[in-house]
Amino acid sequence: MKDKNFYNKVTELLKKVDKPARYCGGEFNTPVIKENAELNFLMCFPDVYEVALSNLGIKILYHMLNALDFCACESCFTPWEDMGNLLRESGLPLFSSETRTPINEFDIIGFSMQYELSYTNVLYMLELGRIPLDKKDRKESDPLIIAGGPCMINPMPLVDFVDLFSIGDGEDTVTEIAKLYRDIKKAGGSKSDFLKAAINIEGVYVPSLNEGKARRAIVKDLDKAFYPTKIKIPNMEAVHNRAVLEIFRGCTRGCRFCQAGMIYRPVRERSVDTLVKTAEELIYNNGYDEISFSSLSTCDYPHLRELLAKIKPITDKAKVSISLPSTRVDSFEAEYTEGLRKSSITFAPEAGTQRLRNVINKNVTEEDIFRSCTYAFKKGYSTVKLYFMIGLPTETQEDIAGIPAICERIKKLYREHAVAKKQLSLGVSTSTFVPKPFTPFQWERQISLEEIRQKQDYLRDALKKIKVKYSWHDGKSSRIEAALARGGKELSPVLKSAYKKGCTFDSWSEKFSYDKWIEAFEENGISPERYTDGFGTDEELSWEVIDAGVTRKFLLGERDKAYKEVTTPDCRQKCHNCGIVALTGTACKNLCAAKLTDK
Amino acid sequence: MIICKYTKTDNAVYVPHLDLLRCFTMAMRRRKIEVNFSEGYNPHAKIYFNQPLPIGASSLCEYFCADVNESADKFAEKLNASLPAGIVILKCAETDVNPNVANMMFSADYTAEFSSPVLKGKDFSSLSEQSELNITYVAKGKEITKNVSETVLSVKNDDRFANMRLRCGNVNLRADRLASHILKLCGAENTPFCVVKTAVYDCNNVNLDKIFFGE
Numbered sequence A: 001m002k003d004k005n006f007y008n009k010v011t012e013l014l015k016k017v018d019k020p021a022r023y024c025g026g027e028f029n030t031p032v033i034k035e036n037a038e039l040n041f042l043m044c045f046p047d048v049y050e051v052a053l054s055n056l057g058i059k060i061l062y063h064m065l066n067a068l069d070f071c072a073c074e075s076c077f078t079p080w081e082d083m084g085n086l087l088r089e090s091g092l093p094l095f096s097s098e099t100r101t102p103i104n105e106f107d108i109i110g111f112s113m114q115y116e117l118s119y120t121n122v123l124y125m126l127e128l129g130r131i132p133l134d135k136k137d138r139k140e141s142d143p144l145i146i147a148g149g150p151c152m153i154n155p156m157p158l159v160d161f162v163d164l165f166s167i168g169d170g171e172d173t174v175t176e177i178a179k180l181y182r183d184i185k186k187a188g189g190s191k192s193d194f195l196k197a198a199i200n201i202e203g204v205y206v207p208s209l210n211e212g213k214a215r216r217a218i219v220k221d222l223d224k225a226f227y228p229t230k231i232k233i234p235n236m237e238a239v240h241n242r243a244v245l246e247i248f249r250g251c252t253r254g255c256r257f258c259q260a261g262m263i264y265r266p267v268r269e270r271s272v273d274t275l276v277k278t279a280e281e282l283i284y285n286n287g288y289d290e291i292s293f294s295s296l297s298t299c300d301y302p303h304l305r306e307l308l309a310k311i312k313p314i315t316d317k318a319k320v321s322i323s324l325p326s327t328r329v330d331s332f333e334a335e336y337t338e339g340l341r342k343s344s345i346t347f348a349p350e351a352g353t354q355r356l357r358n359v360i361n362k363n364v365t366e367e368d369i370f371r372s373c374t375y376a377f378k379k380g381y382s383t384v385k386l387y388f389m390i391g392l393p394t395e396t397q398e399d400i401a402g403i404p405a406i407c408e409r410i411k412k413l414y415r416e417h418a419v420a421k422k423q424l425s426l427g428v429s430t431s432t433f434v435p436k437p438f439t440p441f442q443w444e445r446q447i448s449l450e451e452i453r454q455k456q457d458y459l460r461d462a463l464k465k466i467k468v469k470y471s472w473h474d475g476k477s478s479r480i481e482a483a484l485a486r487g488g489k490e491l492s493p494v495l496k497s498a499y500k501k502g503c504t505f506d507s508w509s510e511k512f513s514y515d516k517w518i519e520a521f522e523e524n525g526i527s528p529e530r531y532t533d534g535f536g537t538d539e540e541l542s543w544e545v546i547d548a549g550v551t552r553k554f555l556l557g558e559r560d561k562a563y564k565e566v567t568t569p570d571c572r573q574k575c576h577n578c579g580i581v582a583l584t585g586t587a588c589k590n591l592c593a594a595k596l597t598d599k
Numbered sequence B: 001m002i003i004c005k006y007t008k009t010d011n012a013v014y015v016p017h018l019d020l021l022r023c024f025t026m027a028m029r030r031r032k033i034e035v036n037f038s039e040g041y042n043p044h045a046k047i048y049f050n051q052p053l054p055i056g057a058s059s060l061c062e063y064f065c066a067d068v069n070e071s072a073d074k075f076a077e078k079l080n081a082s083l084p085a086g087i088v089i090l091k092c093a094e095t096d097v098n099p100n101v102a103n104m105m106f107s108a109d110y111t112a113e114f115s116s117p118v119l120k121g122k123d124f125s126s127l128s129e130q131s132e133l134n135i136t137y138v139a140k141g142k143e144i145t146k147n148v149s150e151t152v153l154s155v156k157n158d159d160r161f162a163n164m165r166l167r168c169g170n171v172n173l174r175a176d177r178l179a180s181h182i183l184k185l186c187g188a189e190n191t192p193f194c195v196v197k198t199a200v201y202d203c204n205n206v207n208l209d210k211i212f213f214g215e
Helices: A004-014 A056-067 A081-090 A116-128 A170-186 A191-198 A259-263 A272-286 A304-317 A354-359 A366-378 A397-417 A449-465 A475-485 A491-500 A514-523 A552-563 A580-584 B010-014 B017-030 B072-080 B125-129 B175-186 B208-213
Strands: A039-045 A071-077 A108-112 A144-148 A164-166 A243-246 A290-294 A321-323 A344-350 A383-390 A425-432 A469-472 B002-008 B047-049 B058-066 B089-094 B107-114 B134-139 B142-147 B152-157 B161-167 B193-201
Touching: A004 A081, A039 A056, A039 A170, A056 A071, A056 A108, A056 A170, A056 A243, A081 A116, A108 A170, A116 A475, A116 A491, A144 A170, A164 A170, A170 A191, A243 A272, A272 A290, A272 A304, A272 B017, A290 A304, A304 A321, A344 A366, A354 A397, A366 A397, A383 A397, A383 A449, A397 A425, A397 A449, A425 A449, A425 A475, A449 A469, A449 A475, A475 A491, A475 A514, A491 A514, B002 B072, B002 B208, B017 B047, B017 B058, B017 B072, B058 B208, B072 B089, B089 B208, B107 B175, B125 B152, B134 B175, B152 B175, B161 B175, B175 B193, B193 B208
Parallel strands: A039 A071, A039 A108, A108 A144, A144 A164, A243 A290, A290 A321, A344 A383, A383 A425, A425 A469, B058 B193
Antiparallel strands: B002 B058, B002 B089, B047 B058, B107 B161, B107 B193, B134 B142, B152 B161
């Protein structure tokens, strides 16, 4: 597969680009890429190298595919514009990182879609790889394009470009896709033969071929699921440069804005023994100085104390630090971080008042926040970061005013309890609420640009007065994100227009162009407001071609409770019949091995 | 304390300097090599490197010093089993103190290999004798012209190879810049070439290998 001449031409390009380490390959722990494999798979991530290699999903699938004896899996990430321009000028196609093979020579190209604003990068990569953008224009010899990842819970905006979608957990689905493709290729079948057969695989959605809804795939037993412990070590610093230990998947909290909390149901935990063994392997196979416990809500792991007690001696010996991200305010216990470096604590109350937190079902009280802060200040912490959302359903000025009020209380607590001799560093960050499919707020409107600006202006002034740092997420990109998140297949031409106008790397603030996106919508006679103004509950929603597990009835019920400001308790306390049991065929508590009740 | 000589070739030439440091500390952790750490708020492994190579340049003679609890032989053996392609420990020796390679480095030998015999019939040895040698290169998007005469110590060439001894350390010249200048003088600017660093000397013109390893 490796063409020496092409390889050398790429070497010449590497001398001319910024950060050639992004493209050169040769990372430590790169698996041996099988020559003459029956299936050549290319794992793509529509963002730059250092972002891509921080993503756990592609690490799992990449190493899993290479562990299959018939499959050679390589990787390719979006080239930054300097490399993109050089490829165009030199007439060379985009290539894989490992063997520098042109991407159009692979059997299957899989894209991992983690955020909506990376969609145009898929088109950018296809074009650089000389693969026709529209699937209808592709030949039999072109690769099959597949896409998975959380955003593909609504695959519709990408239907013109993607042949097959993998919905939900990828481990089993992608393995089955690989086996089926190998078999059909061996038997001399066509891509069309493959697609017709693939719709029988759990989690596969092929537009126009699936009859009925495509069911989200769920890996029931994470202890048995593939988890790589020899990870490709990036050549240059990745965004998250650490070993990642996924302790469980799913979340039982039921926050009504949170898509991940709905589409990763049910909670599936790894056992302590598996995690300890995996952690030790991760440390000594890779050599990272930090290991991060990954999940949607780490402190909800019922055996966290036991896990920490067993892992701490291993990490101490290897001088490796443990980080606990996604720690909720109410479950934050500074004892977990006893003995660790006192850096900063981060809380995400999401809303400024208890009323609004009840609406969004963020079952956290101000007392929880203040108790945690007091404890942390007594332990020597001096930096607090707070995350909020603006534009949540039913939000009023009082809710916004609640944000500086919380900050003032925290400042007072610091004066009373701090042991650190530093000044308190308190920062607030806000993002704009983006209604997402398969959440109780999937029908809600998103606030207008004008409203976003007003709320941000108010907070900037109010927080400046009390000397609290304030950062905010650009409202314009949130508007486009909302449109793409809830868009239908009519958005494929809009995506293409936006790309043709030069939109790539839309999640990078310096690259995002709202004006070009608006022009792309106008060019196709579509108003973005159609997606941001909200949907009627009697409308059929474009993403309802997918069965995500949670039922419409449950989501409507949660929405109703939101308007009544009534909370829904954690699933660990009581089952709320969200519908997931019908999809898994097993009660949630069985998937968690009775762990739902023994916390 | 152990002083090591290592290579940086193949794809490793694109690895930035700070990531190279990380690559060694990770390799040591993988092989359970005990490194001594600095004291203080943010302890770091006591590993000391020479000055960074430009990205894209190959070298057969890079040096670092590490404060580890291992014999020199074992250290090299263990580490070589855990380094990415292109990075190989060539020599190791025990030393009482950190010799501070970065300060010792005065000059280095480089070989530029051109893809075709563009230097045929030309002799560039006089480049080291000129009192003024202006070269032009692009750095951070800006075109810069600089007199580099005091950094070029010797140049010898045949049809396809140019061997250059250049100053390194605080006063230095990137070998690829001189190689590009030579190509310009030949009217063959677009000829692909690669540069390899082959030896490093102290201010008395003694090879660092002789100082550290007695060879």
